[in-house]
Amino acid sequence: MAQKIDKMYEEAVDSGLLPGISVMAGDKSGNIIYSKSLGTASQKEGRDLPFTASTVCALASMSKLMTSVAVLQCVEDGKLDLDMDVKPLLPSIGKHGIITGFDDEKSSAVLEENTTTITLRMLLSHTSGHEYDWFNPELGKWRASRGEEPWTGPTVEDKSVLPLVFAPGTSFSYGAGHDWAGKIVEVATGDTLDAFVRTRIWEPLGIENDLSFYPKSREHMQDRVADISTLNEKGELPAVDAAPFDILFGGTDCLGGAGLFGSTEAYHTFVCALLRRDPRLLKAGSYVELFRPQLSEHLEEEFNKYVAKSPVHTAFLGMDIPLSVRKTWSFAGMVAKEGMPGRFAPGMTLWGGVPSCEWFIDHESGLCGTVVCQILPPMHPPVMALHAKFQSELFGMIHKSE
CATH class of the missing domain: 3.40.710.10 (DD-peptidase/beta-lactamase superfamily)
Incomplete structure (x- = not known):
């Protein structure tokens, strides 16, 4: 064989x-x-x-x-908790709220505020509401309306401070949860x-x-x-x-x-x-x-x-x-x-x-x-x-x- x-x-x-x-x-x-x-x-x-x-x-x-x-190593060390609110460590995450549509005539996204906590567990299981902008047409339009290209730039924030595509914990979409999780490891440990x-x-x-x-x-x-x-x-x-x-x-x-x-x-x-x-x-x-x-x-x-x-x-x-x-x-x-x-x-x-x-x-x-x-x-x-x-x-x- x-x-x-x-x-x-x-x-x-x-x-x-x-x-x-x-x-x-x-x-x-x-x-x-x-x-x-x-x-x-x-x-x-x-x-x-x-x-x-x-x-x-x-x-x-x-x-x-x-x-x-x-x-999980950081969880074992007591530095992170899987069900913690990640916002205090990642102030910019989810700041644009949830995208519910896109007005082509106005070239403007329809956004609503997100009031649901994003947890580390959600980031690792793709249930946080994040989706890659190159994988979602509305997020692509949102980028274009700002004169930006999808998933470009040097930092996690440049690439992944995006509108969420659903309220955290309510669905599944493939996105940058692990990029954010890696950033949380850096904040929690002081190491790259x-x-x-x-x-x-x-x-x-x-x-x-x-x-x-x-x-x-x-x-x-x-x-x-x-x-x-x-x-x-x-x-x-x-x-x-x-x-x-x-x-x-x-x-x-x-x-x-x-x-x-x-x-x-x-x-x-x-x-x-x-x-x-x-x-x-x-x-x-x-x-x-x-x-x-x-x-x-x-x-x-x-x-x-x-x-x-x-x-x-x-x-x-x-x-x-x-x-x-x-x-x-x-x-x-x-x-x-x-x-x-x-x-x-x-x-x-x-x-x-x-x-x-x-x-x-x-x-x-x-x-x-x-x-x-x-x-x-x-x-x-x-x-x-x-x-x-x-x-x-x-x-x-x-x-x-x-």
Whole structure:
């Protein structure tokens, strides 16, 4: 079965769908049961950089898992509370109120005051009312009415001081909750998020030289940073260099929801530590909180409707899991409440990042996997389908040996 995984990713690279990729899988004992890297990490002229397990890549929304662990560490330290009102630490959050419409004739948003408390728990579970402005047409119009571009600027505040799209706690939308949560960690600890997770996560796991929010300022990382590639507007092959695309859109803050860079090997070490519930990172009760579903029955229904809202939503958020499979959300990421025969067991937790990256933890089967590539369009369905096949082959590999 390992040969099947080899072949499908080799064919993807040979076809021009993927310039390069690195794939790893492990088990609860910490064993690497599959590892493969191939192709190139850059298509820039004159830059010959093979894609390896130590290539440093933009991990985008795979940052969210790291930030959730950091928040729970602060909760253990008594510096934060999941149900605290975040407004005293983040004075600008939610200051524009709730957007209920947009008057095109007046080029003006219809806003109403928000009177509901935003909690840290809401930020980590995407129920705070925040939605990415590039994902919401009305927020896009609101930006344009102010002469602004979506999700631009150096700081979390520049990118994420937005009108809410619903009253906190009443629905689900995918947004910058983890960027705000990372900022809360910084306020509570007096450290940058980069420094905090270095001390509390990366150094205990021995991966401090392979993860950073600022890889190009790290002498031991800067020459290993991959370049992002893209298919054309129709998704046609082959992929080419994506310059001048900036995945941070001018960001200089530590963006806890989107700004982490790292190698496949280092991130996979982190994921494997979570699979085995490594006590160096969190206490047993915090692992329960990390992985347990956070959504009420109503919010779970809202989440499933949100994923099915449009083909764009399904492609970007669905992780190539059929809409018929019931899903919920944990602080770690999406949870598949039902299993898929031959692919994963009930309760699998997973999430991804814009350049078609993915991690997953199949708790019941004792498996985890990490797939890192640097390809646009975001969460490109043919690439995500490959990752789904990787899960299936890995699942079959393990269960055949039982």
